[in-house]
Amino acid sequence: MPKVSEQHLEARKQQIGAAAFQCFARKGFHPTTMQDICAEAGLSAGAVYRYFDSKQAIIGSACDVTQETSDQELLAGAIETTDTRQMLQGLADAFFSRLDGPDATTQNRAILQLWAEVAVNDDVRGSFKEREATIADGMSAIVVEAQGRGDFEAALDFQSVVRAMFALYDGFRLQKAIDPSIPTAPYVTVVKALLTGSFWTGVVPEPAKA
């Protein structure tokens, strides 16, 4: 009966992964002990090791899980919208709404751990960059499109524009990880204003090349 086994195996991995995730968000990867994970998962050490080869493997798995996989879908939906402003606002709402969920703080803190690990651990950096690249590609397409439509200044490096969008998201996530009481809504308003031209209300000089 490989089906049952398969399912069971997947379920257990899930269970252990979720437990580990909690622990990691709470204490960080390295201070978390296997005992912590076992206790959180309600399993014995032996059991955990049946499903994961090592603590590193659990960390690796947690790193993979950490990044939302639905990013793609959000982007795919967005690109069909041809009104740039509307699309940006939709995207912003979609992305930032994830920072207000019930376990957003857990998520955010775990992601901080992930970033720190990625900066330092070659094993997880690879897949991290890959995933980032995928989303970045999706965003790039959107940015280029908007530039084509004449909504974003065409002279700007589109990759840097994508980076700025990422930064506005991740940088805020960082702040909420450290202080979860920060309200999301007014921040999103500012982000929308920045991206859609209602932030700066002063004089705008003639384009560089006049």
Place this chain on the structure above:
Amino acid sequence: MPKVSEQHLEARKQQIGAAAFQCFARKGFHPTTMQDICAEAGLSAGAVYRYFDSKQAIIGSACDVTQETSDQELLAGAIETTDTRQMLQGLADAFFSRLDGPDATTQNRAILQLWAEVAVNDDVRGSFKEREATIADGMSAIVVEAQGRGDFEAALDFQSVVRAMFALYDGFRLQKAIDPSIPTAPYVTVVKALLTGSFWTGVVPEPAKA
């Protein structure tokens, strides 16, 4: 002659702190062993423990050192400029130039470690938040001023504006920590464009409530 001793003590602390900083940027706080730090500092374990009570103390010290203290000066200089655009551009140049220094990558990676630790370790969170608050206050003054001058949309929550500025900085730092080859200049151009109204070139709707 306590002067000599005092100076020596400070110098050694500096030396050990710098060594630890390197290690932390390279491996993270917890995977770094005292041996690593001793080797990097060229000292024996006993010597290191004459200057720091524990590894935790070294981490704490590194966390304090990590944040640039010159932020204040930059802001102090900026607030005297009354041309908002010019001021923002100056600020952006000043801040972002720090991400291209010779050991910027070390700095950036160490800061990732710091963020991760702050999210998880009450002992370092306190002083971290304090320092952040100080800078945030400086920025707030600038933002409020700019809103007063009619350069930033007055309806925007000024705290959120500050957060967005932080995010644009820290979020990019995160990216450079993970991939140091990213060029800073085009990103700074985008940031300036965002903040000074030359990013969005499409139609700008009438203010929400006209």
Place this chain on the structure above:
Amino acid sequence: MPKVSEQHLEARKQQIGAAAFQCFARKGFHPTTMQDICAEAGLSAGAVYRYFDSKQAIIGSACDVTQETSDQELLAGAIETTDTRQMLQGLADAFFSRLDGPDATTQNRAILQLWAEVAVNDDVRGSFKEREATIADGMSAIVVEAQGRGDFEAALDFQSVVRAMFALYDGFRLQKAIDPSIPTAPYVTVVKALLTGSFWTGVVPEPAKA
């Protein structure tokens, strides 16, 4: 089946405690290393720490174990005897016979370590005094009884009489700890003589208050 586990746990604690006891008697508490104890117990460091939280805990446990618990029974038996002389002789035989057992020297040396520790370590002093008090109470009852019967000089402070009895026991134990070859029997004879009036054979003056 918690029974097995419970029993196992107790057995292991016993085993480790006994091993530690040997080591302590051989080298003293502080010069004994955990390695010594592990080796004596035939266990790894990790195993030992599953049953005791720290070396201090092992010392504490050894201190508790060190004092014979059967003292009470001896005294309980004694108090039923109404012939003071016979009772004292029985008690002396019972107590001192313990100084000639196979591992009496180990015991004696361990007790020296205990005394030294008690004088210096608040943590173990408490329970030590408690246990001593219990035995002292038992002895006191006997002494008061004997005074009531007119066998011991009534004017003597009964607590000091008890102390003298303790001293005759512990002081000899001290000697045997240092030189185990000292024979017990002639010493016991002297003790009996002292307590039952056949030691001093010279003139006895009239009682103080004549």
Place this chain on the structure above:
Amino acid sequence: MPKVSEQHLEARKQQIGAAAFQCFARKGFHPTTMQDICAEAGLSAGAVYRYFDSKQAIIGSACDVTQETSDQELLAGAIETTDTRQMLQGLADAFFSRLDGPDATTQNRAILQLWAEVAVNDDVRGSFKEREATIADGMSAIVVEAQGRGDFEAALDFQSVVRAMFALYDGFRLQKAIDPSIPTAPYVTVVKALLTGSFWTGVVPEPAKA
């Protein structure tokens, strides 16, 4: 000028020895660190090592110092008294008065440490036994004399009698080390009573072999 040097050297040794003694009484030999001793003596580590080769040497020296050297004189004085009772009372007063001096507790606790060490450390055992033997010899002479005079039961093993006297002294010292509040006077009364026949007031049987 060897004289000055000699004197200086002796003075420093004294100073260090006294400091060490305090520390030992307070914490025991092994938990006492060289730093403790240096601090107590008001000297640097280097200075201490100029006068003592090692910590062991300091312990050894402390062990030598610990035992009162005036024992001999007391005994020498005593043996000239021909009234056994008077002599015993004088001896008891002389010896026990030492347990009430200002730093008697320090002394007592240090001696506990010494005993524990002697039981365990061959290096100090030798000189300890020697010194004990000297005093024991002095006491033996007194006891034999008293037996000759018909004051102590002649059938008793004189060495065991000496041991009993030691025990009454050391055993009480042990008690005072642990609880310094115990009063000495009533105890001495009991000791005198035991040794001079006024303790047991009941019927005394005929000598074993009549």
Place this chain on the structure above:
DNA sequence: GATGAATGAGATTTCATTCAT
């Protein structure tokens, strides 16, 4: 002679991992 910074061996303790049951 004196200092006290430095050494480095060694002590205690933890924890990822294994394996007999």
Place this chain on the structure above:
DNA sequence: GATGAATGAAATCTCATTCAT
């Protein structure tokens, strides 16, 4: 499949001792 006792390498930290100044 699951358990959890056992392992032992490795980490943090201490402290007796030395030696340049």
